[in-house]
Amino acid sequence: MSKLITSLLSIALVALVATSAASAQELPEYRPTKGVSGNIKSVGSDTMNNLMTLWAEGFQKFYPNVQVEIEGKGSSTAPPALIEGVSTFGPMSRMMKEKEIDAFEKKFGYKPTALSTSIDMLAVYVNKDNPIKGLTLAQVDAIFSKTRKLNHGEDVVSWGQLGLDGDWKSKPISLYGRNAASGTYGFFKDKALGKGDYKDSVKEQPGSSAVVQGVASERFGIGYSGIGYKTADVRAVPLAKKDGDDAVPAVAEHAYDGTYPLARPLLLYVNKQPNKDLDPLRREFLKYVFSRQGQEAVSKDGYFPINGAVAKKMLAACGLEN
């Protein structure tokens, strides 16, 4: 089951990346229409919290009396809210699990629609003073996981084991991570830990920004979080897929060429009946998200926008062709 999800995820990402590279189609300009008002409520990912807020602000510039409410306590809160009907959109930083899709289907009789809105790179952050050059995924696994599914030879507990000298050699690694409701937690577990278990010593933080602040305040800390939350106090460590590969830094070009090992799409789930049009409010909001203005908000938040071709495909997926 989880294999299916992983393959789905990689297909989504590859498709995203491939089309990004292949075509330079421009994103459409958003043009407002009339008669859009009502209440948008978004419940879901914390990684996408600010992104949703920026979209909401941009959308409200066109439709000042649309009410938008945003709650971001983790991707796992998105499916129940969509199923209960308390939210209009479910932003998630991971794919829905089979179980969540089943629960949705049981209630409505059809699957939820997943839309890739932008690309995030899950970065492994260290303190700005940390001299480490790069890490392999196996090393990351050995740092964060007690099961070491990626077969690193030894449990890594001190910076010396990662080749650091001097002051750093004997210092223990202090771990920061996200809480279990977060999609970042799930994605990192799947991709970087080979579905292994986290060490008990990982300090679970309630938000992405809290992880970054934890690492910023502790010289010997390490943590993972979305690239949008990077500050001057931390450094994103370049990552390599396998031993011997070059470590790839978390910068824009590697988000698109697919070489950064922890790139992922940021998704927006919608409850759309297959043979029925979306109501004007959701239709316009999605059009806005996949417009030039909406994707500008993506880069404003530190993530990487998708291109026109992908945007067109996503709009087609929810029945919005023009």
Next chain:
Amino acid sequence: MSQPDVTNSPAPAGKTKARKRPRKVGVSLRARGEPMIWLTGGALVICIAMIAGLLGLVLYQGFATFWPGELLRYELRDGQVLMGELAREETHRPDESMLAGLAEDEQTVARDLLGKSEEGVLARRLVRTGNYDITRTHFHWVEDFQVARTEAPEWAAVVERMEWGRFYGWPIGFKTEGQMVTEDPAEVWSLYRENIDEVIARRAEITGLEKHEIGAINRRLEDMRLALRQVALDEGEDSAAWQAKKAEYDRLEVSSKEAFSRISVDVDALRQENARHVLVMKTVDGSEVDLHLADVVRAYLPNRMSTGDRIGVYLDRWWEFLADEPREANSEGGVFPAIFGTVSMTLIMCLIVAPFGVLAALYLREYAKKGPLVSAVRIAINNLAGVPSIVFGVFGLGFFCYIVGGSIDEVFFEAKLPSPTYGTGGILWASLTLALLTLPVVIVATEEALSAVPNSMREGSYACGASKWQTIRRIVLPRAMPGIMTGMILAMARGAGEVAPLMLVGAVKLAPELPIDSVAPFLHPERSFMHLGFHIYDLGFQSQNSEAAKPMVFTTTLLLITIIACLNIGAIFIRSRLRRKFNVSQF
């Protein structure tokens, strides 16, 4: 002091020896209570020091946030040039490998500085360099040894923008309708100052038109759409009633289309007028940027300003913070919706909790017969005060939002489903949840106040022929009022500072629509709201630009403390008036 008296007191000579021991005890430090004075006094001093320290930190950090600092330009030894405002400084202890990795000239300076420093540390500073749209970073760390030259350029300007955060650069031109008017910085600046007020006024006008006029049209249309849907639900689509309604809807759609385009013309005209002026700026790395005046919130030349000008900018920023709506995912702009949400939620909570709490306490104290049942109820109430607040939040979400709200939606707002109206968090449910949370405080305080009213007064009242309720209403309640107010003050202080349960029942990150506004029916108890406490959490732990958000955390905390203090002072004022009133009428 009493020591000589004790020893010199005349006593029969024979008994002196026997009494010596107890006297010594009387003389000792412990018995005189000196250590206890120190202990109690010391505890008080520690309490005061902690409170003063906390307040001092919040006050200092909170008030410093908006002060416009100097804008400095740094030339680094590797040729890089940066310009920005100083955010903070720190020292650090470099290790050998880091020093060895530096370029030669930097290494020499670094070792030199390290030799001069007594603690063996190097200093560095965090510089807010802004221009996020160009550089993709907000802040830069600059090591002292990296800096070759520092200067404060006279014409360096800070521009706060509607989007993308702050901009730092030099004014090099002013364009009107695409034509360069001047390139002299002094003239550019005076042109900017001439035009900016008009531009801001027009921006406000656009917002007004969009929000009120277009908003009203959209609302009418939405109401009609819902009515149509309701008819479809009741009578079925294609029924006669539905056809009639549909025709009505189509008519409205046409007419609102006209109204919409009429207003759009006005808005476009204003926009065009605002787009005429462009400020041309040069960044520190030499690129030229056009800043439309329509996107500028505020701009100033920090290195040319007098202290008076600085105070002006400072106060202007405070005003923006208090009166405006948040922008850029809450990291900029103001917190007015959060202030409004916090105050209105607290007041609604008081309105709900006061009658319930007082009535319950009245029954317990005045009517109920003393017995095991009443004691059990009392214990239960006291225990309720100890239940963690998040439990109330979960209860509120399950009971109020899902069960009560869900049923209301099904009965009254069927047309709007599946989007919930009352079936989700809102200010009413939040107030109710907090009312439950603070209920024990009010009941306990009211009971105390009631029991403090002397029985003789009740008996006097009965003797005059008053009934039980008349006695309570005319004699007992007025005298207990100050005590009840004390309970309310405690409840308010607890309620206003509570955040955890609110996150479940209605406080959200962004909800610029206020729960009370000028649109009928004026009160919107179903709306989610922003809360200062939640805003603090959001800024501190969820903000994308966490470095810039940190000072705002302190400012917002300062504001929350001030608001709670104001609410409390208000209640204390009312209480003291009540007290005076009844003290006079006591005899």
